[in-house]
Amino acid sequence: MTEHAGASEPLLSGLGIIGLGQMAQALLLPLLEQGDVRPAAVRAVVASPASAEQLQQQLQVAVCAAADGQAAAAWQAPVVLLAVKPQQLAAAVTAAADAAAAVRAAHSRSGASAAASATPPASGSAASAFPGAPSEHGDASPAASSAHGDEFPLLISVLAGVSLARLQASFPGWRVVRAVPNTPCLVRAGITGLAWGEQLSDGQRHCVRQLFGRVGQVLELPEPQLDGLLAVASSGPALMAVVIEALADGGVAAGLPRALAQELALAMTGGTVALLQQKGLHPGQLKDMVSSPAGTTITALRQLERGAVRSALIEAVLAAAERSRALG
Ligand SMILES: NC(=O)c1ccc[n+]([C@@H]2O[C@H](COP(=O)([O-])OP(=O)(O)OC[C@H]3O[C@@H](n4cnc5c(N)ncnc54)[C@H](OP(=O)(O)O)[C@@H]3O)[C@@H](O)[C@H]2O)c1
Structure with missing residues (x-):
């Protein structure tokens, strides 16, 4: 990790990514675009060799499959983003332990004198971001990121529902953060909830x-x-996409061309959000503002209530929250 001191100084000196799917890409792409991490300082791991090859070509960062010997390098980064599915956590825990064991074995083979005589990598280079230092923190413990001033490296988990207690027990020797981002991060309009594990340094926070x-x-x-x-902000984009799609379907049913109906539904949604935010209105106030007596909008709202749309959305959010708890 480095302080984000200036345009030439990236925020992250090295980033390991375990699981480069939808969510990790939504985080990585803007970070790369903004120069917050250099492509050469990223090491990512996915499950299949085919997706590793495809992503490496597409994103121009190092991506390998979990079974590849190179996968251990991702676990040597000072900051590791864990973004596999919650059901894939056990495999990631095993991989972390294997990577730590490999580093210890390599260290004991090379010996302390060889390490002392090795030429240190240039500060800020990809090599210095993946120091591969030996661990003294038990079997599943990682290499300490002493090159970055923190005794323990940092694991940021975005796994839905998986608790800090479980993460800390699964990754001894790591400092752990639980993050709940959403896909609008891809366009820098995201929301991320954070809960801190134990003993993070101020620099890590x-x-x-x-x-x-x-x-x-x-x-x-x-x-x-x-x-x-997670239920409102991370699942919410899917719920809103369905609402917007359904509004556009309604426009088509009312005789509009598809492209126009979709454009109208999107622009209206953006305008409604802007109006609510800029005028500080309660959503109910805005509904009442638009609904004139015996008018078109109250007629539409009556249909909406018949369809129990409010209840469906409330139950959808509750179900997502309950599912998140169950995954933990
Ligand atoms: N998507 C969201 O909006 C969102 C929001 C908040 C939190 N999250 C959380 O983010 C996590 C990822 O979700 P996602 O939607 O990004 O899923 P996804 O698109 O299915 O991505 C999962 C990634 O994990 C890789 N993977 C699977 N097993 C692996 C292993 N053993 N080692 C390394 N990589 C492995 C997959 O590789 P292959 O492609 O080769 O199978 C894939 O790149 C989940 O825990 C989810 O709860 C997602």
Whole structure:
């Protein structure tokens, strides 16, 4: 990790990514675009060799499959983003332990004298971001990121529902943060909820706040609130996409061309959000403003209530929060 001192100084000197799917890409792409991490300082791991090859070509960062010997390098980064599915956590825990064991074995083979005589990599280079230093923190413990001033490297988990207690037990020797981002991070309009594990340094907290701050809003919350945040903010884009799609379908049913109906639904949604935010209106106030007696909008709202849309959305959010808790 480095302080984000200037345009030439990246926020992250090295980033390991375990699981480079939708969510990790939504975080990585804007960080690369903004120069917050250099492509050469990223080491990513995915499950299949085919997706590794495809992503490496597409993103121009090092990506390998989990079974590849190179995968251990991602676990040597000073900051590791864990972004596999919650169901894939066990495999990631094993991989972390294997990587730590490989580093220890390599260290004992090379010996302390060889390490002392080795030429140190240039500060800020990809090599210095992946120091591969030996661990003294037990079997599943990683290499300490002493090159970055923190005794323990940092694991940022975005896994839905998986608790800090479980993460800390699974990754001994790491400092752990639970983050709940959403896909609008891809366009720097994200929301990320954060809950801190134990014993993070001030520098690590600062780095995490900055990292997610680069892709949207950051909220630090008590951990139990993260399931609700995930349901509204992380599942919410899918719910809103369905609402917008359905509004456009309605426009088509009313005789509009598809492209126009979709453009109208999107622009209206953006305008409604802007109006609510800029005027500080309660959504109910805005509804009442638009609904004139015996008018078109109240007629539409009556249909909406018949379809129990409010209840469906409430139950959808509740179901997502309950699912998140169950995954933990
Ligand atoms: N998507 C969201 O909006 C969102 C929001 C908040 C939190 N999250 C959380 O983010 C995590 C990832 O979600 P996603 O939507 O990005 O899923 P995804 O698109 O399915 O990505 C999962 C990634 O993990 C890789 N993977 C699977 N097993 C692995 C292993 N053993 N080692 C290394 N990589 C492995 C997959 O590789 P292959 O492609 O080769 O299979 C893929 O790159 C989940 O825990 C989810 O709860 C997602």
